[in-house]
Amino acid sequence: MSHSPSAPSSAAAGTPGPAAGMPNPEPQALHARVTALLASPAITERRPPAEEPWPLPGPEPLDLAALYAVTDGLVLADGATLLRRGELARATDWLKQDRSLDWPEGLVVLGEHQELVVVLDLDPTGARAGGGILEAPHDGLSTFQRLDRSALGYLERHAGVGPGDPGPEQRLADAIARRDVAALHEALALPLYPGAERNAALGALTLGSLLAAAGDDAGALKAFERSVAARVRAARRGAGALERAAALRACVAAAREAGATTLAEQLAQQR
Structure with missing residues (x-):
């Protein structure tokens, strides 16, 4: 993922705000979720709360403020590990310097999970689909996958105490697995995290196949064209034409498998 640095939020540091990309949650609901999480036997180490202030520009996400109020x-x-509040800025600065990372503003090391670094994207300018909780391998720290919209949701899923706050990418993956037309339409309408073009391509291909099987050739054609466009955007420099041809072949095969012969021929003519 490559982004030019963006300016941090002008909101005062230390004043809690909504988690990146999320509506303002009710404090009572947050408290109940945090209580349920901390009661889980999946928690193997819980540190007492500390007086450390939020160490970063912009507001602390409300879910993190609720967590750090009861455990540091x-x-x-x-x-899966959640760092101490006072470690967040230091861990982020150290990793960026040690690995010579050109991360944009708003990316914060939050913890780790096995061989993955867990990163909070505060997305202060709204340039990255609302940010959220990302994972990146230690040997690919500029390649992110968004897992959740909030740190609390991420920890809930790992503890097995709730569905978390799944981001659009997870909702899209679930819709693909269920082959759910309505859910695919809904998920594809949401902004995906940068680098998720192949997810979008697969979702649109799946939607096109389902619509073709239902006899909606016009809707299927739009979905297939969206799949092709997403794969072209994901192609490395200079490989756009090859990727487009491969994407069209996949769409033709999907249309034929769905029994939409006329649509398959129409797509084949675009190659």
Whole structure:
């Protein structure tokens, strides 16, 4: 993922705000979720709360403020770790310097999970689809996958105490697995995190196949064209034409498998 640095939020540091990309949650609901999380046997280490202030520009996400109010970091049985509040800025600065990372503003090391670094994207300018909780491998720290919209949701899923706050990418993956037309339409209408073009391509291909099987050739054609466009955007420099041809072949095959012969021929003519 490559982004030019963006300016941090002008909101006062230390004043809690909504989690990146999320509506303002009710404090009572947050408290109940945090209580349920901390009661889980999946929590193997819980540190007492500390007086450390929020160390970063912009407001602290409300879910993190609720967590840090009762525990200064966590360790879960599956290895997922939430750093102490006072460690966030130091860990981020150290990693960026050690690996010569050109991260944009708003990316914060939050913890780790096995061989993955867990990163909070505060997305202060709204340039990255609302940010959220990302994972990146230690050997690919500029390649992110968004897992959740909030740190609390991420920890809930790892502890097995709730569905979390899944981001659009997870909703899209679930819709693909269920082959749910309505859910695919809904998920594809949401802004995806930068670098998720192949997810969008697969979702649109799946939607096109389902619509073709239902006899909606016009809707299927739009979905297939969207799949092709997403794959072209994801192609490395200079490989756009090859990727477009491969994407069209996949769409033709999907249309034929769905029994939409005329549509398959129409797509084949675009190659």
